[in-house]
Amino acid sequence: MAHEAHLEDLEGRFRAGDVRALARALTLVEAGHPLGQALLKRVRGQGRAKVVGITGSPGAGKSTLTDRLILEARKRGEKVGVLAVDPSSPFTGGAILGDRIRMMRHHQDPGVYIRSLASRGALGGLAGATVAALALLEAFGFDRIFVETVGVGQSEVDIARVADTTLLVLTPAAGDAVQAFKAGVMEIADLFAVNKFDLPGGERLIQELKSALELSPPRPGGWRPPIYPTVAATGEGVEELFEGLEAHHRHLLEHGLLEGHRLERARFEVESVLQEWGRRRTQSAGELVRRVAQGELSPEEAALALLDPSAKPA
Incomplete structure (x- = not known):
C-alpha cells in the first residue's frame, strides 16, 4: 500500500513538471528499483522527443559541441534534455564532473536538464538504464534529447540503436579517420562533424570520409550522411550542423522510419x-562454468540450465 501511495505521489509530481520528481525517477530507474519500473510503465510512450546520439573518440570535443547544439535548440524555443553516458567510469562517476562543468552555462536555464549516467549493475546495466532514462525524459516533455557517450567501442554502436539520429564527431589531429573506418562505426553515423576544423588536416579528413562513404551501403530511405566542418570552441559551423540534424529528422518522418526506431529502442x-x-547468473554459477571448462557440458547446455533451473543438465 505504501508503494502505491509513493507511486501516486511521484507520478503526480512528475506529470506536474516537478524537476525534483524527474531526478528522483531517474535515480530509481537507474538503480533498477521497482518504484522506478512501475512509474516508467505508467508514463512511457508519452511525448515525442527528437533523440540525437552524439559519439566519437575522447578528446573530439563532443561536450563542447553538445553545449553549442543546446544553445541552438534553445534559440528555437526547444526544451532540451541531455544524458551524458560514461560507460568507462563505473566507480568514480567521471562523467558527472567533466560534463557538468563544461555545460555549466545552462545551469540556471530551466529549459535545459543535464544528467550523467555513470553506473553499472542496474537491471540491464548501463545500456538498459540509458533507454529507461530516455523514456522518462521524453515523458517529461523535452522536445529534444541529446545522448552523449564517451565513445569506447561498443557504446558507439549501442547509441545508434537508442537514438533517432546519430552524429559522429571526429577531429583532424587524432588519427580519427582510421578509427572511424573500423567495422561498424562508419555504418552507424547519420551525420559527421569534423570538429576542431581549424587544426591542420581538416580538409583531408573530409575527403577521406567522402571516399569511405561512397563505398558504404545505402541508408534507409536513401539518406546520404552529410559532413559538417565545425569549431565548437567558437561556434563556427554549428548552426549548419543543427540544420543537418533537422533535415535528418524530416527524412525519418517523410519515409515513415521513426516508428521502427522506437521499436528498435525497446528491443535493445x-x-x-x-x-x-x-551476466549476474553466470557470476554465481561456478559449478556449471567449471563443467563447461572441463568439456562435460556445452555452453548451450549450461545456458539452458541457468534459464530453466528445473531442466537439470546431465
Whole structure:
C-alpha cells in the first residue's frame, strides 16, 4: 500500500513538471528499483522527443559541441534534455564532473536538464538504464534529447540503436579517420562533424570520409550522411550542423522510419536486461562454468540450465 501511495505521489509530481520528481525517477530507474519500473510503465510512450546520439573518440570535443547544439535548440524555443553516458567510469562517476562543468552555462536555464549516467549493475546495466532514462525524459516533455557517450567501442554502436539520429564527431589531429573506418562505426553515423576544423588536416579528413562513404551501403530511405566542418570552441559551423540534424529528422518522418526506431529502442532495452541477467547468473554459477571448462557440458547446455533451473543438465 505504501508503494502505491509513493507511486501516486511521484507520478503526480512528475506529470506536474516537478524537476525534483524527474531526478528522483531517474535515480530509481537507474538503480533498477521497482518504484522506478512501475512509474516508467505508467508514463512511457508519452511525448515525442527528437533523440540525437552524439559519439566519437575522447578528446573530439563532443561536450563542447553538445553545449553549442543546446544553445541552438534553445534559440528555437526547444526544451532540451541531455544524458551524458560514461560507460568507462563505473566507480568514480567521471562523467558527472567533466560534463557538468563544461555545460555549466545552462545551469540556471530551466529549459535545459543535464544528467550523467555513470553506473553499472542496474537491471540491464548501463545500456538498459540509458533507454529507461530516455523514456522518462521524453515523458517529461523535452522536445529534444541529446545522448552523449564517451565513445569506447561498443557504446558507439549501442547509441545508434537508442537514438533517432546519430552524429559522429571526429577531429583532424587524432588519427580519427582510421578509427572511424573500423567495422561498424562508419555504418552507424547519420551525420559527421569534423570538429576542431581549424587544426591542420581538416580538409583531408573530409575527403577521406567522402571516399569511405561512397563505398558504404545505402541508408534507409536513401539518406546520404552529410559532413559538417565545425569549431565548437567558437561556434563556427554549428548552426549548419543543427540544420543537418533537422533535415535528418524530416527524412525519418517523410519515409515513415521513426516508428521502427522506437521499436528498435525497446528491443535493445529488453536485450540489455537479458544480458544483465545472464551476466549476474553466470557470476554465481561456478559449478556449471567449471563443467563447461572441463568439456562435460556445452555452453548451450549450461545456458539452458541457468534459464530453466528445473531442466537439470546431465
